Every structure is written in structure tokens, then in C-alpha cells.
Amino acid sequence: MAPQAADQTAKKPVPDKSELKYNLNESGTHFFKVTLLNQSWFRFNQSNPGSTVVQDLANNTFDIGLRRTRIQAFGQISDRIFLYFQYGMNNFNYQNGFPSFNTNGTPSNRKVAAFFHDAVGEYLVFRNKDYLKIGSGLTVVNGLSRFSQPSVSTIMSMDLPVFAQATVDQTDEFSRKLSLYARGQVGPIDYRVVITDPFPIQTNGATPPALGTNANFALKGHHKQYQGFFMYQFLDKESHQTPGYMTGTYLGKKSIVNLEAGFITQQNAMWRREGNTGASTDTTYQNMNLWSVATFLDMPLNRRTGTAINAYLGYFHTDYGTNYLRFNGVMNPATGQATGTAPGGLGGTQGNAFPMFGTGSVVYSQLGYLMKQDLFGPATGTLMPYVQAQIANYQRISSTLGIYNVGVNYLIKGHNGKLSLDYQNRPYYQAAVDAANRLVPTGRAGQLTLQYQVFI
Template sequence: MHFRRLLPVTTLAASLLLSHIAYSQQFKDGKLWLNEDGSNYFKVTLTGQFWLRNTDLNPGSTVNGFAKRNVTDIGIRRARMQAYGQIADRVFLYTQIGMNNFNYLSDRKAGFFIHDINGDYEVVRKKFFLGGGLTAWNGLSRYSSPSVGSILGLDAPLFEQNTNDVTDQFLRKLSIYAKGKLGKLDYRVTVASPMSITKSAGYVPAIGANSTFSPKPAQLQLNGYFQWQFLDRESNVTGYNTGTYLGSKRVFNIGAGFQYQDNAQWHTSASGDTVETSMRNFAVDVFYDAPVNKSKGTAISIYAAYLNTYYGPGYIRNQAVMNPADGRSTQASLVNGGGNGYPSFGTGNLLYAQAGYKFRDNLVGKTTLMPYASLQYAKYDRLNDAMLFWDAGINWLLRGHTSKLTLAYQNRPLFETRGQQADLTGHRGAFILQYQVFLN
């Protein structure tokens, strides 16, 4: 009897509580408000990038053991879900799950994995935040942590994520970070614990004359990036930097960064001794993204970077995005490997530039176009010739970054080993059509 009398009272109390929660937790501006003024909130975003591609493969490439010179394939370049928010005063939580590079050669039912999970506390209002976790608060340069949903062209300059999936998880590092704004200075500094190189894809334990990452227990890695924001201030709520604002902001930044890890690499000397070297990377960059004519909606986006990278003598690493081949039968001297690989990372000096121009609003019905081009030029000490990779295309902005179709052509160099050095021997290309959907 006592329980029966208590039940209506409990039900009424629960109803009142749920009504209060429903009132206080409004959904507004894409956010779930956790308090009346929305200063505490939670937000979810979704991103999908889908590719149709035709690739001229590197010489000797194979698919399932069969020789192939050209492949047309369909793939999912990225699928992401972000969930984050200012869940309490001074307390921020961020997480992201997703998958990358899913094509016809991928393991089936691989599933989503955790990209990020981190939190930070606002120690001094806007000036100093302290946080940690599996995080993209990286140093070195602007696109060491790119916002993939707002990329100017087909892809981010991945070589700025210089340990991508080697000693980190697709650029995310297990780290403690400090970030904030001091006037026009935006800064981030991190101390990261590098992941074991032995768990990376394609790890080879052999040591040779050319430097590779050492399998010895890793030292802590230091990263930093500092940018002076001359015009509009950019958000530093998450660790990701916007590719282009499509004319919605006036941004002009100059940045500089570094990355250092003691005894990160090893190689053998001429006498056969093991030599350990430190990874020392430095970068400076400039970013300008602004409207040209606000009333018409025209805009320009320009980014340029210089990187000085040192991974030890002779270090080279290929980049092969969503590789459409899984082996090679010949051309063992080819530095590039099979498929669409090319030597994107190395010890030496690198210049990168990209530029895009957004035409007026309503150029094609209610849509518009934004052509772009990018160029990666590097002089790596193991290559006798300059490494030149270029990419050019056009974005059809069906609804800004929310719905975007991009058609691009990429051209990559081929290098073959001649003793300890390598020479440029040709080029290969790929046509790529990407459709992006971005719920932000």
C-alpha cells in the first residue's frame, strides 16, 4: 500500500523534472542548450566525402596479384561524426569517430574508430586552457590539424601531418596541451607520447643506411604552433583549422611552429654502427581568406607554407591516399611503391601553396563555383631532382561546404633509385570526383 501511494507522487515528480529538462535544454543554432543562455551546450556534426576516381598506377602495380596499369574505383575518403560542447562552465569535451579510405580493397565491416577524445579546462578566461587526451592539438603548421569539412580543394596538404599514422593515429596524438589567445596571438603547445612504430601499417624492422623511425621506446614529443591574427579572430574551440570561410570572414594570419623528438630515428653508419637522430621540424606559413566583393559574394583564399624537415639522412616516406593497388611485381627500384604512392615526406625543404577564387553567388542558379590549384615542391636530400606534386580542380558549391562537388586532376612524380640516391623518371596522374555532405 505504501508503494502504491508513493507511485503517483513519484510519477508527478518525474514528469515535472522531464518538463524542466525539456524547457532548459533547447535546440537552437544547431546546438543543444544545456542552460538558459546557451553558454553551456552540446553539438553533433556529420561529414561524408565520397570519391569516384580514375588512376594511372605506378609502374609494376598489382591488384590481388594481377598486373594493372589503370584503375577506376569508388570509395569513401572520410566518414566522420563529431560530438562536442561546453558541458559546464570552463569545461569542454570533444570526441570524433569515423573511418578513412574505405575502398574495394579495404577489410569489410572495419567499422568506425575513435579519432579524438579529449577535454580541457579554461584556467584563465580565453587566455589559457589546459587539456589532454587523444587529440589533434598539434604543432608545426596550420594544416597539421585541418578541418576536413572546409578544405579548399580535394584534400588537405597531408605532408604537414608529418607523423600521420606512423607514430600517431591519423594525426591524433596522445598528449597534454595548452592553448589560448593573448590578444592577436593564438597559440598551442603540446607534449605528446608517440605511439609505437611497430604497430604502424607496413612496418619493417630492418635498419639500413637510410633513416627510419626507431622501434626503441619513444621519447616524448614536443609540438607548438603560434599565429598572429591580424584581422578577424578565428575560433580555437577545437584543434582543427578552417580551410576556407568562403568569404564569411576576413582572415590574415602569419604562423610559425615546431616539432621535436629526441632519438626518434635511426640508421647505420658507413662502418655499420647504429646511429640515432632526433626529429627536428620547423615551419612558417601565411593564410589569407577574405571577401573580394561582399555584395556579390566573391572571395579569395590563399595559403602558403615553408617547412624545414629533418628525420635523419635519406629519410623518405610515400603518401598513397586510399591506394587503389595492393602490391607490385616489378620496378623494385621505384621509390614510389605500388598504386598511387609518391615521396611526399622526407628530410629537406618543402614549399607549398594553394589558392582559390569563389565566383559571385547565384552564378549557376542558386549555386556557384570555386576553382583552385595547389602545388607541393620539395628538395629532399635522397632525391637528385625536385619533388613536384600538383593538384587543380573546381568546386561546385551547391550549398557552401554543406553540399559540394569537386572535380580535380592530380599529377605526381615517379622516382627510381640509383645507388643511394633517386632520379625523377616520369609522372602519373589521377582524375577524382568528390561529393561532400557536411551537417554542421
């Protein structure tokens, strides 16, 4: 009996000590796993003109914050059933909960920040084949682009091109949506198609903008949103385990060359007043139609030394209705805008904000180079410098908008432990407009950020 017991023991999978994973069967094909992520930011920002911090004018700011703090819990419960949860918080800095009273007049609470990002159940239709998976729940599975459903722990640059999360915190919950989807991989084709029940704009926690000649999300009516994303994979196939969450860089572990395309469409998602504002003018509803085409490359250059390259080039057509424009600043370090200094009468223009979302078009590109492993000696990690460019032409802006980033990752232990130093240069806008009532850039400002990421 003893030799038989020894043989049975030998067949058991050896636990991976780098994962928080519990096997539900002896082969490890059924499992449940937990991951933890924390991204701390230390940032110096040149403020947009007129920015205030707790009612004081602030030409620049230094802040410390948590960009993302997340817990994932997921697993293959049976051959066909997959369960996925994500819980956490985002953009937590000194002003969390500011102002002291919210729009309902009740006290704010800096402790109320964490929430469920995802709660998804998924069913594999064809056993042991990724041809078709059907899922539902609160999910990041999206159309438009890979950056609309990113794996934030594996992104190549310090942060994402947030404009690709097209309706973030407007009609979704931090880019997550209540959806029914089908996704799969058939040969070299990876696909996902989604029907979404969007949230009303009134529930996003901010005062909706007044109805005017420029399009905004409609406060009346409710229509389903339809999405799709498709990839043709020329070389290796990308990971397909978790719903959505597309890897930013495999750090030379795979050879990825993709053509990608995606879309989001929603009937009568937007509204505006025709002609001059006023009760006598008609309200016009407009569809939201967004689509993109892109190419993505992530592959080793020298397998012996570990060097690799990451590159992306995408074109985005962004139609939110006539003259739609939205400023946004990631984890904005300023709390307000001095009276009379907000460009175009728009909200949220303070601090590090720029016109991130708008009707028009965007070209986004990034390029990164992974240097040789153990660059500074045994077990010392390596560097990955990168550049990013976001070039946009929006109807409501007088000239091409350019957002440029340059940075470097110090990969202490791959994505599990890394430091990222990033410099961003952006335009800023003041109250001036041109003859066509478009915003005119009046200067440029910079932001320097150090991020420390720990992930297991």
C-alpha cells in the same frame, strides 16, 4: 501570470534548424552538438609502373571509396569545461582489409575500420576568456602548421597536403596523438604548445623497415615529443571553439590575414646504420626536427556579390634523419608492386604513391577564388576554382619533386553540400638510381577525382 509566461518564452534562444544541437541552459552558452560528415570519392588513376591490383598488373584503375566518414560529438558542459569526441573511418575502398591475411597471419576483416579519432577534455582557466585552455587526451592538436590539424569539412581544395601531417600513422593514430596541451588567444596571438607521448612504430600495423644506412623511425627507445604552433592574426580572429581543427576557408565570412610558425621535435626518434649495413657497423640515433613558417589569407573581395579569395604560402624544414624517405598514396587504389619494380627497395610505392615525406624541405602553396553567390540563379550555389603546388627537395631524390593540383568546388550549400573535381599530376620513380644512390624520376602520371561531400 500569462504575460509573464509569454515574456519568459520570448527570452529562450531560437534553435538553429541547421544544427544538431541541444542547449544545456536557456542562454545556449552550455550545449552539446553532433555533426556528421561523409566524403565519397570516384577516381580514375594512372598507376605507377609495376603496380598490381590483387596480383594482376594494372596500368590504371577506377575506384569508388569513402575518403572520410566521421561523427563529431562535443559541447560546452559548463562555463569552463569542454568535451570533444570524434569517431569515424578513412580511406575505405574495395581493398579494405586486403590482403586476406595480415602480418600476424590472422584473417583480415573489411568491417574493422572505424575508430576514435579524438577523445579530449578541456578546461578554460580564465572564465569567459580564451587566454588559456588546458586539455588532454587523444587529440589532433599539433605543432608544425595549420594543415597538421585541419578541419576536413572546410578545406578549400578537395584534399589536404598530407605531408604536413608529418608522422601520420607512423607514431600517431591518423595524425592524432596522446597529448597534454595548452592553447589560447591573447590579443592577436593564437598559440598552442603540446607534450605528446608518441606510439611505438611497431604498433602501426605494418612490418617495420630493416635497419640500414637510411634513417627510419627507431624500434628501440621511447622519448616524448614536443610541439608548438603560433599565429599572429592581423585582422579577424579565427575560430577557437574545438581543440585543433583549423578552418580551411570561411567562404568570405571573415577577413583573415595571418603569419604562422610551428615545430615538432623528438629526441632519438630515428635510427640508422653508419657506413655499410651489417652487424659490425654502429647504430646511430638521430633527432626528428620539423618546423615551418607560413602566411595565410582568407577574406572577402566583394561583400555584396560574395566573392572571396583563399591563399597560403608555407616553407617546411623536414629533418627526419639522414636520407629518410616515405612513399604514400592517399586511399591507394593499387594493392601491390611487381617484383623488382619498387624504387629504392621502398614499400608502398604502387598505385598513386609518391615520395610524400622526406628529409629536406617543402614549399607548399594554394590559391582559390570564390565566385559570386547564386552563380547560376537563385539558390543554385557557386563555384570555387583552385590550384595547389607542393615543391619538395629531399636528400634521397635526385631532383626537385613537384606535385600539382588544379580543381573546382561546386558549393551547392557552402561546405554542407559540395562537389569537388580535382586533377593531380605527380612524378613516378622506378628502380633506377643515380651515382649517389638517389631516386631518379622517370615520368609523370595523373589522377582525376570527383568528391561529393555532405556535412551537417
